[in-house]
Amino acid sequence: MSEVGLVTVGVSSGGLQALKLLLGSLPADFPLPLLIVQHLAPESGDGMARLLADCCAIRVKEADELERALPGSAYLAPANYHLLVQRDGLMTLATDGYVSFARPSIDVLFESAALALGPAVIGVVLTGANSDGARGLAAIKAAGGVAIVQDPADAEASAMPAAALAATAPDYLLPLAEIAATLQRLAQRGRGARHV
Amino acid sequence: MDEAADRVQDVEVSLLLEGVHQVYGYDFRDYADASIRRRLAHWLAESPFETLSQAQSQLLRDPQLFVSLLRGITVNVTEMFRDPPFFKTLRDQVVPFLKTYPFVKIWHAGCATGEEAYSLAIVLNEEGMAGRYRMYATDIDEAVIATAAEGVLRLSEMQKYTRNYQKSGGRASFADYYTARYDRAILAAELKSAVVFAPHNLTADAEFGEMHLVLCRNVMIYFKPALKERCLALFDASLAGGGFLCLGMKESLERRALATGYEELVPNMRIYRKRYV
Ligand SMILES: C[S@@+](CC[C@H](N)C(=O)[O-])C[C@H]1O[C@@H](n2cnc3c(N)ncnc32)[C@H](O)[C@@H]1O
Numbered sequence A: 001m002s003e004v005g006l007v008t009v010g011v012s013s014g015g016l017q018a019l020k021l022l023l024g025s026l027p028a029d030f031p032l033p034l035l036i037v038q039h040l041a042p043e044s045g046d047g048m049a050r051l052l053a054d055c056c057a058i059r060v061k062e063a064d065e066l067e068r069a070l071p072g073s074a075y076l077a078p079a080n081y082h083l084l085v086q087r088d089g090l091m092t093l094a095t096d097g098y099v100s101f102a103r104p105s106i107d108v109l110f111e112s113a114a115l116a117l118g119p120a121v122i123g124v125v126l127t128g129a130n131s132d133g134a135r136g137l138a139a140i141k142a143a144g145g146v147a148i149v150q151d152p153a154d155a156e157a158s159a160m161p162a163a164a165l166a167a168t169a170p171d172y173l174l175p176l177a178e179i180a181a182t183l184q185r186l187a188q189r190g191r192g193a194r195h196v
Numbered sequence B: 001m002d003e004a005a006d007r008v009q010d011v012e013v014s015l016l017l018e019g020v021h022q023v024y025g026y027d028f029r030d031y032a033d034a035s036i037r038r039r040l041a042h043w044l045a046e047s048p049f050e051t052l053s054q055a056q057s058q059l060l061r062d063p064q065l066f067v068s069l070l071r072g073i074t075v076n077v078t079e080m081f082r083d084p085p086f087f088k089t090l091r092d093q094v095v096p097f098l099k100t101y102p103f104v105k106i107w108h109a110g111c112a113t114g115e116e117a118y119s120l121a122i123v124l125n126e127e128g129m130a131g132r133y134r135m136y137a138t139d140i141d142e143a144v145i146a147t148a149a150e151g152v153l154r155l156s157e158m159q160k161y162t163r164n165y166q167k168s169g170g171r172a173s174f175a176d177y178y179t180a181r182y183d184r185a186i187l188a189a190e191l192k193s194a195v196v197f198a199p200h201n202l203t204a205d206a207e208f209g210e211m212h213l214v215l216c217r218n219v220m221i222y223f224k225p226a227l228k229e230r231c232l233a234l235f236d237a238s239l240a241g242g243g244f245l246c247l248g249m250k251e252s253l254e255r256r257a258l259a260t261g262y263e264e265l266v267p268n269m270r271i272y273r274k275r276y277v
Helices: A015-024 A047-055 A106-120 A134-142 A159-167 A176-189 B003-024 B033-046 B052-059 B063-073 B084-098 B115-126 B142-150 B155-167 B225-238
Strands: A006-011 A034-038 A059-062 A073-076 A082-085 A091-094 A121-125 A146-150 A172-174 B104-109 B133-139 B152-154 B178-181 B184-187 B195-199 B211-216 B239-247 B262-266 B271-274
Touching: A006 A015, A006 A106, A006 A134, A015 A034, A015 A047, A015 A176, A034 A082, A034 A106, A047 A059, A047 A073, A082 A106, A082 B033, A091 B033, A106 A121, A106 A134, A106 B033, A121 A134, A121 A159, A121 A176, A134 A146, A134 A159, A146 A159, A146 A176, A172 A176, B003 B033, B003 B052, B003 B063, B033 B052, B033 B063, B052 B063, B084 B115, B084 B155, B084 B211, B084 B239, B084 B262, B084 B271, B104 B115, B104 B225, B115 B133, B115 B195, B133 B142, B142 B195, B152 B155, B155 B178, B155 B184, B211 B225, B225 B239
Parallel strands: A006 A034, A006 A121, A034 A073, A059 A073, A121 A146, A146 A172, B104 B133, B104 B211, B133 B195, B211 B239
Antiparallel strands: A082 A091, B152 B184, B178 B184, B239 B271, B262 B271
């Protein structure tokens, strides 16, 4: 079994600003990969990933089918596809119908990460105006992972973090500006590593 | 969840898939883990069983319970003109080649409920190929094949499909292709006449002979690499030299065994042309 640890992030409306701040605050040598679902219209291209790549020290790109998730890199789910992760750290895409009214769906990413990597997963729910991610974050917690929720009062759209709070008790309830530092501390402490 | 528990779950999944294969003949052993595990977990959560091994004994004896599992783990989602730019490229850059043949044979593998097959029929008919092609549209799932053959869609989808159709370079009015009846849209007979729907299992069945166009989109994305390779070999054996292979927008021939035998027609559209040897 591999030693991958993983950060999964779900974000919806207000996502571009939130991701700029979160990903922009991580150093190039951040030791874990980040897998991100940002809700997008079905025909969006990879413009968002390119934009973020230009303003972040870590690598940012759209996830490709069977691509390996590497440390210091963030992968966005492509528009119109669910993003999942396998036990061996390879990412896969799927065209299942909408889950929690979304494709890509945060719940799908979080559940697949929880099933594949259990305690090695850190789940982060950020700003958004729906409730995708709530069920997935509960699955991450139930599998022994770490749950982080952006304080709804701090979020551009509070519904999504509020729904996540209603579904599970997070380990950290934080304003956006403090999440990057927390991720770094957790990563250094080996949370999010397979063998703790 | 510790590592021992992880291992037990791995074993449970593979034992179940092995049992299902031996008893019912459905072979999910080479399907990509992430998706199948997630779907199994959901099915289990809705079932009265605690674990997959607990469910297994009854699953292997009760065909009806197996059908519920089958419905839980298969994905038949599709739509008309999904990825309009793909259909536009097909229309503008593939059809002109196809028109140079007196008669064209097409294999559409993993057609689900048929929306893609009917989209393709619309493109071919509008480009003047009516009466000059036959399309074999296949799927492992006999229930979806039966639905596909009926050619009846949900009326509520028509707005989205009309938009997709227009973006794909449609030359007519999408409304010409269906008749509304209650909440259904009944597709025109002219779209069905050249399409043959039939069951075909990509994990076990043989190739089709001398095809000019093979479409298999968003099916192999659910398969492990070895099964992808098997399917691609099947498509390769089915295609005539100069024929076209179309994959889903996030699938590619990169790193696949038969990559060298094909050239990509247009970047990022996942349309590959088989080289003449
Ligand atoms: C997600 S749908 C894709 C439908 C359509 N091609 C599209 O892209 O919109 C996948 C289809 O592949 C079919 N399928 C799965 N395993 C198969 C197999 N072994 N042989 C043939 N078809 C299979 C499923 O039944 C399902 O209808």
